[in-house]
Amino acid sequence: xxxxxxxxxxxxxxxxxxxxxxxxxxxxxxxxxxxxxxxxxxxxxxxxxxxxxxxxxxxxxxxxxxxxxxxxxxxxxxxxxxxxxxxxxxxxxxx
Numbered sequence: 001x002x003x004x005x006x007x008x009x010x011x012x013x014x015x016x017x018x019x020x021x022x023x024x025x026x027x028x029x030x031x032x033x034x035x036x037x038x039x040x041x042x043x044x045x046x047x048x049x050x051x052x053x054x055x056x057x058x059x060x061x062x063x064x065x066x067x068x069x070x071x072x073x074x075x076x077x078x079x080x081x082x083x084x085x086x087x088x089x090x091x092x093x094x095x
Contacts, residue, residue, distance in 0.1 A: 017042060017079035042082040042092065071095045 021027075021035045053069040072095050076082075082092045 014043060020079040038083055039079070041086060042079055045092065046076070046082075068095050 017039055021039055022032070027035065049072060053073065056065070056069070072093060075093060075095065077085075077093070085092050
């Protein structure tokens with residue numbers, strides 16, 4: 001991922017997600033596989049979208065698309081909120 005597509009911000013958000021899930025007091029050996037699946041449910045679509053945005057950046061795109069991509073990159077509500085939205089059948093990040 002190129003730096004202009006929030007590479008460092010994405011890495012910090014990945015750390016936040018792992019801490020939010022694995023930093024809870026009741027986490028034990030048996031709960032780790034489910035927590036990692038939950039982490040992947042949020043991380044994979046988000047990382048894939050940012051990768052797609054990076055690919056688009058090499059082409060001329062409309063200012064509205066640039067704005068939408070920036071909002072997606074920078075409006076992350078946190079791991080637990082994203083999981084709550086996904087579990088409720090809602091959009092994880094609405095732009």
